[in-house]
Each structure stands twice: as structure tokens, then as C-alpha cells.
Amino acid sequence: MSASRAIGVIGGTGYVSGELLRLIAGHPHLELGCIASASSPGMDLTEAFPNLAGCYSGVRLASMSELDARWRDGALAGIFCAAPHGTAAGLVDGLLSGEDARRGRIVDISADFRFRDPVVFEGIYGQPHGAPNMTGQFTCAVPEHLAEMATPHAAQPGCFATAMLLGVVPMIRSGLIENDFFISGVTGSTGSGRSPSPTTHHPERHSNLFAYKPLSHRHAPEVETIAEAVAGQRPRIRFVPHSGPFARGIHVTIQGRLRPDAEPTALRTALQHAYRDHRFVEVADAPPRIKDVVGSNRARLHLAFDERGYALLVVIDNLIKGAAGGAMQWMNRLLGLPEHAGLTAPGPAWI
Numbered sequence: 001m002s003a004s005r006a007i008g009v010i011g012g013t014g015y016v017s018g019e020l021l022r023l024i025a026g027h028p029h030l031e032l033g034c035i036a037s038a039s040s041p042g043m044d045l046t047e048a049f050p051n052l053a054g055c056y057s058g059v060r061l062a063s064m065s066e067l068d069a070r071w072r073d074g075a076l077a078g079i080f081c082a083a084p085h086g087t088a089a090g091l092v093d094g095l096l097s098g099e100d101a102r103r104g105r106i107v108d109i110s111a112d113f114r115f116r117d118p119v120v121f122e123g124i125y126g127q128p129h130g131a132p133n134m135t136g137q138f139t140c141a142v143p144e145h146l147a148e149m150a151t152p153h154a155a156q157p158g159c160f161a162t163a164m165l166l167g168v169v170p171m172i173r174s175g176l177i178e179n180d181f182f183i184s185g186v187t188g189s190t191g192s193g194r195s196p197s198p199t200t201h202h203p204e205r206h207s208n209l210f211a212y213k214p215l216s217h218r219h220a221p222e223v224e225t226i227a228e229a230v231a232g233q234r235p236r237i238r239f240v241p242h243s244g245p246f247a248r249g250i251h252v253t254i255q256g257r258l259r260p261d262a263e264p265t266a267l268r269t270a271l272q273h274a275y276r277d278h279r280f281v282e283v284a285d286a287p288p289r290i291k292d293v294v295g296s297n298r299a300r301l302h303l304a305f306d307e308r309g310y311a312l313l314v315v316i317d318n319l320i321k322g323a324a325g326g327a328m329q330w331m332n333r334l335l336g337l338p339e340h341a342g343l344t345a346p347g348p349a350w351i
């Protein structure tokens with residue numbers, strides 16, 4: 001395999017950025033070329049991420065203009081963008097503009113390139129798109145759902161969306177189910193990022209469980225749009241997200257009905273078939289627990305059914321399979337590396 005390739009990261013001191021740095025530190029074919037921070041350029045990287053001490057000795061956070069200069073010099077084979085939505089589009093637009101700027105690959109982890117049509121983004125996020133002319137250069141999907149892609153860059157669907165799509169897309173493709181999906185999901189507090197808010201503050205979150213934005217969360221239309229693009233049929237998603245009393249992990253329960261003529265066991269066969277060649281996704285015989293996958297890039301699914309319908313359970317780590325790890329799968333592919341490179345470490349289970 002080729003020598004290490006240098007990678008840039010945008011997102012500085014953020015949680016997803018930290019996970020990207022951790023994955024790059026253990027990657028057999030990639031190395032960190034530059035990590036850009038908006039708020040803290042010059043800071044020692046291990047001051048922001050003490051868990052990475054020993055991996056990046058002497059490395060400092062750079063400014064966006066330093067990263068941009070390295071990108072234009074051709075020193076970076078790829079860039080992960082883990083900036084907030086609404087900000088990422090403008091940053092990516094800057095990187096991809098100009099004759100000398102189109103040499104590497106970008107994987108965006110924000111919401112800004114999840115939609116080919118910027119009007120759809122504007123409708124869901126309630127703000128103008130920061131780079132409407134660039135959306136056609138990105139493909140957004142869960143990597144397991146798309147064998148080939150025609151664009152030079154990729155977008156990661158997001159954490160709740162990844163968990164939901166892992167269940168919804170093979171259900172649609174099976175042709176055995178009704179098109180309504182009733183979904184309840186619980187996420188850990190890292191899903192909201194590093195900045196504290198009333199709903200992520202420890203006393204509110206610890207030993208607590210509560211729903212938010214029932215039936216009105218933006219991930220529902222997001223999943224409908226992405227699922228339609230890869231499965232050819234737009235599902236109707238009814239989604240109720242919950243905040244859980246743990247730091248990382250997502251558990252999603254998807255319920256629906258089978259078509260009147262469908263054989264329930266055929267649904268299980270279709271699900272197993274959908275993921276039989278994908279090492280990060282396992283269809284398990286028992287209901288999965290978030291500790292089965294937390295700290296890893298793995299997803300675990302379990303299907304229960306009776307004559308009235310089905311319940312499909314999905315667990316992932318929001319920061320890895322739902323963000324940095326899913327994005328790494330895309331970057332590996334875009335750079336011609338094995339898709340699983342740097343992602344095979346198992347989770348610790350007891351954290």
C-alpha cells in the first residue's frame with residue numbers, strides 16, 4: 001500500500017474533530033497534515049484533546065488560512081469538515097474555488113451538503129445555503145447503501161439519520177413493507193456537540209430521559225430525502241427523538257407494517273442479505289445494546305416481527321459510525337484505500 005497521505009481537519013476543538021484525530025492517529029495509510037481551529041489557532045492540540053497526548057506531540061491547532069494554504073499547495077490529499085452547519089458550506093466553497101484548489105477530496109460531516117437541491121436545505125434549516133453552486137459535487141449516503149458514486153466529494157448523513165437509514169433503506173429495498181415508518185430514537189449528550197446548552201447540562205441529562213421536537217425534528221425530512229435518493233422511494237417518517245442519560249451512542253426503534261401479501265421471514269432474509277458483505281453492520285439475533293457498539297464504527301441491528309408488523313432496532317456510536325467513522329469510510333474510498341482502513345478496532349463495551 002502507498003505511503004501515508006496527509007489529511008486536513010476543520011472543526012478544531014469540536015467533538016467530531018477529536019474523533020477524527022483519534023481515528024487518523026490509528027490509521028495505517030493516513031497522517032494528520034493540518035487541524036484548523038476558528039477559536040484557538042496556536043493552541044497545543046493535546047490541550048484541546050488530552051486523550052490524544054502521545055499521538056500528536058508538539059502539534060498545534062492551525063488557522064483556517066494555514067489549512068487553506070496547505071490545501072492549495074497540494075499538501076493535503078483530503079479534508080474532513082466538521083464545522084457547524086451553516087458555516088461549513090462557506091468554508092468548503094472557499095476550498096473548492098479557484099483553479100489551483102481542486103486537487104483533493106472533501107468529506108463534509110455537517111448538514112450543508114446532504115441535499116443536492118439547496119432549496120431543500122433552506123426549507124429544512126431555515127437559512128440560505130452558503131454554497132448553492134457546490135452541492136452537485138457531493139453525494140450524501142450511508143456508505144453501505146451506495147456502491148458507486150459519481151461526485152468527487154462526499155457528505156456524511158448525520159448521527160440520528162445514519163441510524164435511521166441503516167434500518168429504513170433495506171426495508172424499502174425489500175419491497176415487503178408499507179411505506180410509513182414510526183421511529184423513536186435515544187441519543188447520548190455528545191450528539192449536541194461541545195457547547196453546553198440547557199438540554200445537555202449534566203444535572204438535566206444525568207438519570208433523565210426526555211423527548212424533544214416530537215414529529216417536527218429536521219432529521220425526518222433529511223432521512224426521507226436521502227432514503228429516496230438511494231432506494232428510489234420516498235418513505236414517510238414519523239420521528240420522535242429523545243435525549244438519553246449517557247454521553248455517546250444512539251438507539252433507534254423503527255416500527256411499521258408488512259404488506260398484506262408479504263411473508264414476515266422474507267423480511268429478515270432481505271435484511272441479512274442487505275448487509276452480508278458489509279463488515280461494520282451486523283444483523284444480530286438478540287436486541288442490541290449501545291454498549292455493543294460504542295467506541296467502534298459498528299452498527300448492530302435486530303428485527304422482530306409478527307403477523308401485524310415489525311420492529312427494527314438499530315444501535316450505533318453517534319460520534320463514530322454516525323460521524324467521524326462513517327466519514328472515514330468515505331474518505332478511504334475517495335482516496336482509493338480499503339474502506340475499512342483504520343476503522344476495525346472493537347469498542348471497549350464498559351465505558
Ligand SMILES: NC(=O)c1ccc[n+]([C@@H]2O[C@H](COP(=O)([O-])OP(=O)(O)OC[C@H]3O[C@@H](n4cnc5c(N)ncnc54)[C@H](OP(=O)(O)O)[C@@H]3O)[C@@H](O)[C@H]2O)c1
Pocket residue numbers: 010011012013014015016017036037038039040082083084085087091109110111158159190191192193194195318319322323
Ligand atoms: N456530535 C455528533 O454526534 C455529530 C454527529 C454527526 C454530525 N455532526 C455534525 O458534525 C459537526 C461538528 O459537530 P460537533 O459535535 O463536533 O460540534 P462541536 O463540538 O460544537 O464542534 C464544532 C466545532 O467547529 C468549530 N467551529 C465553530 N465555528 C467555526 C467556524 N466559523 N469556522 C470553523 N470552525 C468553526 C469549533 O471549534 P474551533 O473553534 O476550535 O474551530 C467547534 O468546536 C456539526 O456540523 C454537527 O452537526 C455531529
